[in-house]
Amino acid sequence: MKNIISLFYKNLFLTNRLFAALACSVVLFLFDFFFPWMGIIPELVFWALIVLVIIDMLLLYKPAKGVFARRHAPERLSNSDNNELGVYIENLYTFNVSVGIIDEIPFQFQKRDVWFKTALEPRERKLINYILRPTRRGEYEFGDIRVYVKSPLGLIRRRYNFDQAETLPVYPSFLQMRKYELMAISNRLTDIGIKKMRRIGHSLEFEQVKTYVTGDDYRTINWKATARQGNLMVNSYTDEKSQHVYSIIDKSRAMKMPFEGLSLLDYAINASLVLSNVALLKEDKAGLITISEKLGAVVPADRRPAHLNKILEVLYKEKTRYLETDMEMLYATIRKVIKQRSLVVFFTNFESLNALQRQLPFLRRIAKYHLLLVVFFENTELKTLSEMPAADVEGIYIKTIAEKFAYDKKLIVKELSRHGIQSILSAPQNLTVNTINRYLEIKAKQKI
Missing domain, CATH: 3.40.50.410 (von Willebrand factor, type A domain)
Structure with missing residues (x-):
């Protein structure tokens, strides 16, 4: 039970919208101090906000699994080239959600801004592509995929952690x-x-004897074959x-x-x-x-x-x-x-x-x-x-x-x-x- 509560708090994040609503509630309480005619309005607003937060929690936490994500990556990466990777995301909720995705890419890239935002309708699936350009050969270790989900109320976020740790080799280009x-x-x-290089003379490696056509080098005429066939025949050479x-x-x-x-x-x-x-x-x-x-x-x-x-x-x-x-x-x-x-x-x-x-x-x-x-x-x-x-x-x-x-x-x-x-x-x-x-x-x- 203790572990469940700990995971609940670790994966719960407050949004800017909630902080803005709390700030408005505080301002109403301050106004109530100077304007007694406001009565219980500040309290009503505050408790309404608490109820909305509880509803938001129920929306996000009631399903055991609200979203699914996995990484799409090649078996190996090409050094010094733009390699395309992707994150597959699927919405399992029955309502629209907005998600933020963090893909933990290898430390060699020194990037801290691999953050993708998107909106998903119920049962919608998306593949978000991005590019990585390694500059060193060797093994690159990818970490987990973390997905932050927000309901239409947008007061809190629930984080999902998907174990996608893998090691990809970076080969020469x-x-x-x-x-x-x-x-x-x-x-x-x-x-x-x-460049196309102009051939000097012809190769010495013989390929076949063929019928002469306009444009063939007359110096390659095979006179013995010509006498036998009754038509001009030329030797054909290859590289x-x-x-x-x-x-x-x-x-x-x-x-x-x-x-x-x-x-x-x-x-x-x-x-x-x-x-x-x-x-x-x-x-x-x-x-x-x-x-x-x-x-x-x-x-x-x-x-x-x-x-x-x-x-x-x-x-x-x-x-x-x-x-x-x-x-x-x-x-x-x-x-x-x-x-x-x-x-x-x-x-x-x-x-x-x-x-x-x-x-x-x-x-x-x-x-x-x-x-x-x-x-x-x-x-x-x-x-x-x-x-x-x-x-x-x-x-x-x-x-x-x-x-x-x-x-x-x-x-x-x-x-x-x-x-x-x-x-x-x-x-x-x-x-x-x-x-x-x-x-x-x-x-x-x-x-x-």
């Missing part, structure tokens, strides 16, 4: 991966910045398949730097996931290596249907470390794991030319055996500083230093090119598009 996949299937990649594409992700402290809530490592992970998916759609084999001061995950190149999920599960767990990358170990791993010439996309970051010089000998060794593409990041904050006009001497110093760092990035690109190493210098938000563009360009030019 699989929503972005699906978007690029759908664009690739429907040949609409140009809508999101993916070379089963080429190996490896994403190598640097997990050292250089990738800890944040941009727009995400670390450089998260940008690299999202881009490598999309690249792997596009490579599999092109019928190439995708692989993955993660590295820091010690070797991380190694996923040999493959193109089986479940291979992308394997890469996704590996990327989900990766975190930045605080020491420099062991490039000698990376070179030894590449020589051991990658047995044929492949496209090796190395996601890393260089802030100065000296940082590149320390790794350049190993990059040159890798480039001897594979087509190496080094992907590193443009410091957009410094670029913004270098473009701002200087207002004083301190501003001139800051602008000069920012310009020097930006110039160093361009020198890094030239230095890599001088040693025959391809590179991409990209702003973090454009990393995925720029990486896919370069992969398609390399495929079109048959450089692998």
